[in-house]
Ligand SMILES: CC(C)(COP(=O)(O)OP(=O)(O)OC[C@H]1O[C@@H](n2cnc3c(N)ncnc32)[C@H](O)[C@@H]1OP(=O)(O)O)[C@@H](O)C(=O)NCCC(=O)NCCSC(=O)C[C@H](O)C(=O)O
C-alpha cells in the first residue's frame with residue numbers, strides 16, 4: 155500500500171471506469187510458466203498446440219529477445235493471443251524492464267489489443283513498491299480505456315539486491331500483486347556473486363565434513379572428507395515465500411538454464427516446491443513435464459495427508475499414526491496438500507485418476 159493511501163482506498167480502482175481490484179488472488183494452478191519468444195517463428199508456431207499441456211504460456215518480451223526483435227515480439231504476441239483460444243491455460247507476458255525504452259509501448263500496445271486475454275503481466279527487475287505503483291496506475295488507465303471488466307494481475311521478478319531488501323513492500327504494493335519469481339541470473343550479477351549460471355547450484359558453494367582423528371588421536375587434515383554442495387538460493391527463496399504468504403500471493407522459483415541437466419533441474423524445482431513455491435519457469439518444452447511432476451503432490455503424500463485428516467476427526471487433539479504424533483499443526487500441513495491436489499485434479503485428468511484411486515483405509 156502506498157504511504158499516502160488510506161486503507162479504505164486500497165481496493166478502489168485507480169482510474170475511473172477501471173475494473174474493481176480483487177480482494178483475493180485466485181489459486182489457479184501454475185506449476186509451469188512456459189516462456190516463449192513470440193518473435194521466433196518456430197516457437198510461435200508451437201504455441202497453439204501447447205494449450206492444455208501447460209498451466210501458463212508466457213510471451214516473453216524482455217531478456218532473451220534480441221533488441222532488434224522487440225517490436226516483432228510484441229506484435230507477435232498480439233497476433234498469437236488474438237488467434238488462439240487458450241481454454242484452461244493462462245496467458246501471461248513478461249514486459250521489458252521499466253527503465254528500458256520498450257516497457258511503455260509494451261503496456262500501451264498489449265492492454266488495448268489483448269488485455270481481455272492476458273491474465274498476468276510479469277514485471278522484471280522490480281526494485282521497490284514505486285515500480286508496482288507506476289504499473290498499477292497505468293494498467294488502471296489502460297483497462298478503463300479498453301473497457302476491460304477484470305483487472306490484469308501483476309507478478310514481480312526479484313532480481314536485484316534492492317528488490318530483495320524491499321520484498322515485503324513489493325508484495326503489498328497493490329491488490330494486483332499475484333506473486334513473485336526469483337531471477338537468479340540478474341540477481342547474481344546485481345549482488346556481484348561470482349557465478350556464471352542461470353539458476354542452479356555451484357560446486358564451489360559447499361560445506362566439508364570435519365577432519366577425522368587418526369589412531370593416535372591426532373587430527374588428520376589429509377584424510378579424504380566428504381563435501382556437500384549447498385543451495386545458493388535458499389535464503390532468497392525463503393524470504394520470497396514468507397513475503398508472499400504474508401500477503402496472500404504466490405511464490406515461484408524461476409529459470410534453470412542448464413536445459414540438458416534434467417536431474418539437477420528437478421532437484422532445484424523440488425527444493426522450491428518443498429519450501430512453499432507453487433510453480434516455476436520452463437524455458438524449454440522438456441522442462442514442462444519436470445515442473446508438472448514436481449509441483450503436483452505425489453499420490454503417496456496425498457494418501458498420507460487424507461489419512462491424517464480422517465484420523466484427526468474434528469481437527470483438534472492428538473493421535474498416533476504409524477508411531478508418529480499428529481495434531482492440529484500437522485493436520486494443517488496435510489490440508490495444504492489435500493487442497494492443492496483438489497485444485498490440480500480439477501484441471502488435470504491424469505492426476506485426478508491417480509488421486510481418486512487412493513483409498514483412505516488402505517493408504
Ligand atoms: C534455450 C533455447 C535457446 C534452446 O532452443 P533450441 O536450441 O532451438 O532447442 P532445441 O533444438 O532443443 O528445441 C527443440 C524444438 O523445440 C522448440 N523450442 C525450444 N524452446 C522452446 C520454447 N521455449 N517454447 C516452444 N518451443 C521451443 C525449438 O524451436 C525446436 O523446434 P523444432 O526445430 O521445430 O523441433 C530455447 O529453448 C529458448 O530460447 N528458450 C527460452 C529462453 C528464455 O525465454 N529465456 C528467458 C528467461 S530466463 C531469464 O530471463 C533469466 C532471468 O530473468 C534471471 O535473471 O534469472
Ligand SMILES: [Mg+2]
Nearest residue numbers: 217313337340
Ligand atoms: Mg532477469
